[in-house]
Each structure stands twice: as C-alpha cells, then as structure tokens.
Amino acid sequence: MREEDAAAAAALEAACSREAWSERAFASAACDPNALYLVAEEDGGIVGCCGIWQSFEDGDICNVAVKESCRRRGIGESMLLELMRCAVRNGIRNFTLEVRSGNRAAVALYEKLGFIKEGVRKGFYSNPTEDALILWKRGGL
DSSP, rough: OGGHHHHHHHHHHHHOOOTTOOHHHHHHHOOOOTTEEEEEEEETTTEEEEEEEEEEEEEEEEEEEEEEEGOOOOOOHHHHHHHHHHHHHTTEEEEEEEEETHHHHHHHHHHTOOOOEEEEEEEEEETEEEEEEEEEEEEEO
C-alpha cells in the first residue's frame, strides 16, 4: 500500500467495519517500517486491504477488509497469503489476529489458512458488544 492509497483504504474499511481506521492512520501505517499493508485493486479501485505489524518473530494481522460486492471470490484469501509470504521473508514466524466471534465467514477463512483459536476477549467489540476471538498460526506458512 502506498501513502496515497490511505483515503481509499479508510473508506473501504469504514464500509466494512464499525471500528474503522482514519485516513491519517492508514497513511502513517503505509510509511511505518514495522508495518506492511497490501491492497487488492480491480478496475483501478481498491477492493481489499490488509496489514501486518511486526514485533520480532510475531506478526499482528489487522485491517482485513474486502468490498462487499467483491466477497466470496478469493480476494481476502489471496491478500492474506501474499501478506504472510512477505512477512515470512521479513522474519515473521507466528501470526495472530482478532476477529469478531460472529463473523463466521472470516473465522472460516482464517481456519482454512491454519489459524487456531487460542483465546477470547470478552466484550472486546462494541456496537454491538461482541467477543473477539484471538487466533494464532505458529511456525510460518
């Protein structure tokens, strides 16, 4: 993701999430050496984004979003696989993420990619209040 993609990434996430990042937050992440963000483009527009923040050998995946009309086409899976491949090349061996417990499609995708539930944060999300599942994938790809 380039800094100039920040506005489109923020708009996409706002359409997909109740806890969306601002344009400024995406622009900052795009320039941060500890972060890697990818976007998926179609017909010149951004239809997906995802990011990872590195802390030693761990990577915290965040901001996974796919435009509603583009879901169920493998865009999210392709983005995440490429993100994890890039992360492994940068020394990341373990991946973690949080997801709303009720987001069944996302949970199914993460499980397909080898993530395992290791914890729950009760009432973590608001509007509506919902638990966060803490998922990990350890040992690289």
